[in-house]
Amino acid sequence: MSFTVVLVGRPNVGKSTLFNRLAGKKLALVDDTPGVTRDWRAAPGHVGGLSFTVVDTAGLEDVSDDSLEARMRRQTERALDRADVALFIIDARAGVTPLDRHFANLLRKGRTPVVLVANKAEGKAGMPGLYEAFELGLGEPLAISAEHGEGMADLVQALMPYAKEDDADAEAQAAAGSIGSEEDEIPIGDQPEPEEDKAKPIQIAIVGRPNVGKSTLLNSLVGEERVLTGPEAGMTRDAISVDWTWRDRRFKLVDTAGMRRRARVDEKVEKLAVADALRVIRMANVVILVVDAGQILDKQDLTIARMVISEGRSLVIAVNKWDAVENRALALKQVEDKLEAALGYIKGVKVVTISALKGQKLDTLLDAVLATYTVWNRRIPTSQLNRWLEGVLDHHPPPLIEGRRLKIRYMTQVKTRPPTLALFVNKPLDLPESYQRYLIADLRETFDLPGVPLRLLLRKGKNPFADD
Known part of the structure; x- marks a missing residue:
């Protein structure tokens, strides 16, 4: 069974x-502050044996101008038009x-059927509001407590008429696009290779400072106003995931909140939003760092870039608002210089x-x-690695340690995503970091591994594939 349930109501009723x-x-x-949610987001929902797509929306405001609240309302109306049933939530x-x-x-x-839901109805405090809800003319209200899980059985009965048999149920749930789903939580390096499972979408996180054009x-990319945009900085809060196909490849695009320097983040909601963005980065396959062409790669941009690399994610930098740049040659030179200095x-x-706009x-x-x-997923054959290692040791052996030379015996790739290699050394703790950096730099050049993190794990022991 597959259908779409949209949650609507005024701000801070518990949607x-x-x-x-x-x-x-x-x-x-989730926070007590009204208006935390601004864009609608979807995820697979499950309750009482029903499976459906559940859509969270911004709080409804009685405005129709060009303000932020009005744009939020239009986003909610767009989600409402696509739903099979709406849960209209009030605060009991x-x-x-x-x-x-x-x-x-x-x-x-x-045209969308409506089920009236009185939330926060636990205890006697919600009873007067529950009785008042009858006057809305939407039928008998369902008394629930979303926080404590009360009333879910009644909610299942109310949703049952809208459930429909659908052979594409699993596909519909996958299309709901929730960051943090089970497939996202497979540990790095244990995920199947793309050639083994090309049906899985490529997870792309769009990150950057506030107001650089991430949502735009x-x-x-998707060709519609899926997330709110505007001149106000910090508009996006929740990480919004959208499934999309381009040239027969499936993508999961995730827009994130703008990430300011930690010292400037003081509001609780912004801290929650930034924490959500960091979680998205950890789950992503590729991270697009959007930077403003007017302030190319400032300190915070480079901090975010280093964070992406340290998490083992692959990185692409998008210099947005390029159409407004006058001296483009100089701007590109600044990018090159800053990347060389910092990364x-x-x-x-x-x-x-x-130009996203x-x-x-x-x-x-x-x-x-x-x-x-593709580079992030690359696997290098063990035979090629050890032929390369033999040549490196002949031309540039490791330095002497207390008058004795370290013995590097063997190398093999143990993981992809990112490429991770194990190097077997008789004294791994003594191998200088400068020599490790030399090996990584030569690996990157020899095997054409640009722009992705490489991890080198030092192991003690003999060649595991050698005969005793």
């Missing part, structure tokens, strides 16, 4: 709490408000100049993403 309950994971940010403890009545009138006139880039140990990070060079950006993803 995101119910979303997390139905999704079975803490995917949406607060009772029915004029805003609840206003949107109940609008929902009654719409996602909207331009000189990881040669070949791909840099693509784009005008849709310029987005295909070039995606080509760079696929090329970097």
Whole structure:
């Protein structure tokens, strides 16, 4: 059975709490501050034997201008039009408000069926509001507590009429696109190779400082206003995931909150949003770092880049708003110089100049993403590695330690994503870091491994494949 359930209501009635309950994971940010959720997001939902797509939305506001609240409302209306059933949520403890009545009138006139849900109805404090809800004209309200899981059996019965048999159920759930799903949580290096499972989408995290054009880039790629954009910095809070296909390759694009320097982050909601962005980076296959062409690779950009590399993710840098740059040669030279100074140990990070607003060079950006993803998954045959190692040791052996030479016996690749190699040395603790950097740099050049982190693990022992 597969259908879509959208959660709607005014701000701070518990939509995101119910979303997390139905999704079975803490995917949406939850806080007492009204208006935390701004974009709609979807995930596979499961309750009482029903499987469906559940959609969390921003709180409804009675505005229709060009303000942020009005743009949030239009996003919610767009999600509502695509749903099979809407759960209209009110706060039973607060009772029915004029805003609840206003949107109940609008929902009654719409084409999407509505189920009235009175949340926070645990205990006696919610009873007056529950009785008031009858006056909304949406039928008998369901009394639930999203936080404590009460009333879920009644919710299942209310959703049952909208469930429909569908052979594509599994595909629909996969298309819901929730970061943090089970397939995302497979440990790095234990994931199947792309050639073994090309049906899985490539996870792409779009990260950067606030107001550099991350959300505009996602909207331009998918060809619709999927996430809110505007001049206000810090608009995105939840990590919003969108499934998308380009040239027969499946992608999961994830827009994240802008990441400011830690010293400037003081609001609780922003801290939660940045923590969510860091989680997305850890789950990603490729990270697109969006930077502003007017402030190319400032200190915070480079901090984010180093963070991506330290997490073992592959990195592509998108220099946005390139159409506004006058001296482009000078700007590119600045990029090269800053990358060499800050990330000189990881040669070949791909840099693509784009205009997300005008849709310029987005295909070039995606080509760079696929090329970097391929390198990130590369596996080098053991025989080639050891022929290379033999040549390196002949031309540049390790330095003497206390008058004795270290014995490097063997090398093999133990993981991909990122390429991780084990080097067997008689005294691994004595091998200088400078020599390890030399080996990694030569590996990167010899086997054409640009722009991705390489990990070298030192192991003590003899060649494991040699005869005793």
